[in-house]
Amino acid sequence: MARKRCFSPDKIKQKPQRKVFLGAPCDSADRHEGADDERILPVNGNIPNYRDAINLSSRSAGVFPPCWYRCSIMKTINTKSVSMYELNQVPSEAQITKYIRRILFGKNLFCPICKSRLISKYGVRYRCRRCRHKFSLLSHTWLKDCKLSLQKLWLVLWCWTTQVPIRQTIALTQLSEKAIRLWFERFRTHLPWENEVLEHIVQLDEAYFKQLTLIMGKQQGTRKLAYEILCGTNPEKIHAAHFLQQYVKPRVKLRTDGGGIYKNIHEWWPVQHQVDIHRKFEFSLTSEIEGMFGVLRTFIRRMYHHSTPEKLPEIVREFCLRFSSPETFNSPLNYLQKSLSLVPTR
Numbered sequence: 001m002a003r004k005r006c007f008s009p010d011k012i013k014q015k016p017q018r019k020v021f022l023g024a025p026c027d028s029a030d031r032h033e034g035a036d037d038e039r040i041l042p043v044n045g046n047i048p049n050y051r052d053a054i055n056l057s058s059r060s061a062g063v064f065p066p067c068w069y070r071c072s073i074m075k076t077i078n079t080k081s082v083s084m085y086e087l088n089q090v091p092s093e094a095q096i097t098k099y100i101r102r103i104l105f106g107k108n109l110f111c112p113i114c115k116s117r118l119i120s121k122y123g124v125r126y127r128c129r130r131c132r133h134k135f136s137l138l139s140h141t142w143l144k145d146c147k148l149s150l151q152k153l154w155l156v157l158w159c160w161t162t163q164v165p166i167r168q169t170i171a172l173t174q175l176s177e178k179a180i181r182l183w184f185e186r187f188r189t190h191l192p193w194e195n196e197v198l199e200h201i202v203q204l205d206e207a208y209f210k211q212l213t214l215i216m217g218k219q220q221g222t223r224k225l226a227y228e229i230l231c232g233t234n235p236e237k238i239h240a241a242h243f244l245q246q247y248v249k250p251r252v253k254l255r256t257d258g259g260g261i262y263k264n265i266h267e268w269w270p271v272q273h274q275v276d277i278h279r280k281f282e283f284s285l286t287s288e289i290e291g292m293f294g295v296l297r298t299f300i301r302r303m304y305h306h307s308t309p310e311k312l313p314e315i316v317r318e319f320c321l322r323f324s325s326p327e328t329f330n331s332p333l334n335y336l337q338k339s340l341s342l343v344p345t346r
């Protein structure tokens with residue numbers, strides 16, 4: 001004898017995973033006629049409704065939700081399928097909050113002003129019970145004015161760290177070009193930066209970008225770069241000498257092309273100067289630095305499509321950091337760990 005099972009309306013709601021809900025939308029006339037055994041089972045020849053579901057036997061496992069319930073399930077499924085936050089690279093809002101909290105506060109939350117651990121939580125905000133200061137997770141960081149949700153911010157940051165081109169980022173995030181360029185600029189601005197001093201063997205060369213000159217040095221065989229940007233396209237020997245004084249250790253082997261600005265440079269800074277004469281098809285001594293300029297131009301064209309002279313210095317800085325510290329760009333979390341810190345502001 002089949003054992004009777006009693007279904008309460010609450011229990012029915014707890015079982016949305018049953019396949020009976022995944023049939024055709026309930027807008028047709030046969031929706032209560034039991035044409036599809038998986039979807040509908042008639043009860044006593046009557047049209048089943050929400051109350052009928054209470055006295056079902058265990059054999060007739062199908063439950064009869066009201067049509068408004070089935071419609072709401074379908075709507076939920078459809079909405080979820082188009083959400084951009086379903087992407088694997090975007091953690092949940094709660095997980096991102098946990099990451100940021102761990103980066104900024106460590107294990108225990110404390111007041112950014114008086115460092116007290118007597119903190120009360122009000123929704124997404126906090127209040128210090130000692131100095132009564134109110135703060136949120138990001139209110140004392142450079143992200144304090146962020147109007148994006150944490151998941152959207154993470155998605156934009158992921159696009160930037162993985163070099164998704166501007167146009168692709170716009171299409172993915174559905175933000176404006178102005179917003180995306182502004183966010184990428186903010187990410188660039190907060191990159192950590194350490195001045196490198198080049199040693200051993202250094203390759204040095206210059207490149208021209210509209211009204212600017214870029215002098216860049218690379219320590220041969222390593223990822224260490226140093227650069228300087230000059231106004232105008234006529235650099236002089238004094239500029240090359242200044243670059244050496246700032247970024248190149250004395251008594252290194254300096255390798256350049258036959259440019260006039262490097263002639264007798266050892267009289268200005270103690271280096272062993274070696275020269276490649278390009279018109280004689282000599283390129284071996286400066287091949288690494290020549291290659292860097294090619295990669296830089298490709299990076300600007302692919303990711304930013306173009307660059308104004310005003311933005312060039314910060315884009316070159318980003319490029320150099322991507323080359324010398326690629327681990328910073330491995331994931332949004334790595335970037336936030338290096339760039340996010342508490343700034344004591346009220």
Ligand SMILES: [Zn+2]
Pocket residue numbers: 111112113114115116128129130131132133
């Ligand atoms: Zn406090």
